[in-house]
């Protein structure tokens with residue numbers, strides 16, 4: 097028995113083919129207007145379904161990864177701080193480092209764009225189908241130390257299982273608690289064994305990390321594993337935040 101268009105639409109929804117259902121009217125009109133062969137129309141409908149599924153999957157990955165914004169390298173002003181290692185940033189942006197289990201350490205002066213680049217890498221990785229976990233280091237450490245054992249297991253699992261972990265603004269508050277240092281050690285050790293990449297951003301020079309971790313042996317083992325198989329990118333220059341603040345002040349003074 098032939099179905100009419102509404103009934104076909106309902107059947108598609110029932111079969112959870114909402115991408116096809118959404119474009120059915122348009123594709124039928126298009127086929128009638130151009131006397132398109134059936135197979136061509138059918139291929140287009142299939143493509144519509146696939147497109148919708150892919151974009152939903154990407155959206156879900158983005159929602160779960162912990163990023164609060166979708167940054168890219170195109171919104172980055174490379175002229176502002178010419179010493180920012182542009183080639184190395186683009187190289188990381190190819191995401192080859194994830195497949196190779198290499199870490200990215202983005203270290204340098206405040207406001208020079210380390211977090212921006214790290215977020216852009218994380219976002220690009222979600223678009224490319226990788227499982228990503230982005231965390232602000234201090235807040236995840238604080239959260240972990242106060243969490244119940246069940247919550248701690250869940251947090252740790254998320255940080256271990258992702259293809260890419262971004263630890264943003266590490267040591268922002270300088271000294272970290274013993275519990276936080278242990279978490280960092282576990283995460284770095286386990287991911288190192290699994291050859292899973294970590295991107296760390298910090299405005300504290302690596303030589304000082306031992307001071308913030310408090311325990312020399314622990315800091316050596318963490319650093320050792322982070323630095324072995326890693327790309328170290330130094331960010332030098334002036335703060336973009338200050339530039340923005342000056343711009344705001346100037347425009348406020350002018351009004």
Ligand SMILES: Nc1ncnc2c1ncn2[C@@H]1O[C@H](COP(=O)(O)OP(=O)(O)OP(=O)(O)O)[C@@H](O)[C@H]1O
Nearest residue numbers: 172173176205206207208209210211212299336337
């Ligand atoms: N060259 C740039 N072009 C465009 N925006 C930039 C640039 N550098 C930094 N920004 C913007 O300035 C703000 C601060 O940059 P970001 O947070 O990346 O700095 P950071 O190096 O991580 O600083 P901190 O060490 O204090 O964490 C962000 O909103 C970021 O998007």
Ligand SMILES: [Mg+2]
Nearest residue numbers: 210211265297
């Ligand atoms: Mg930062």
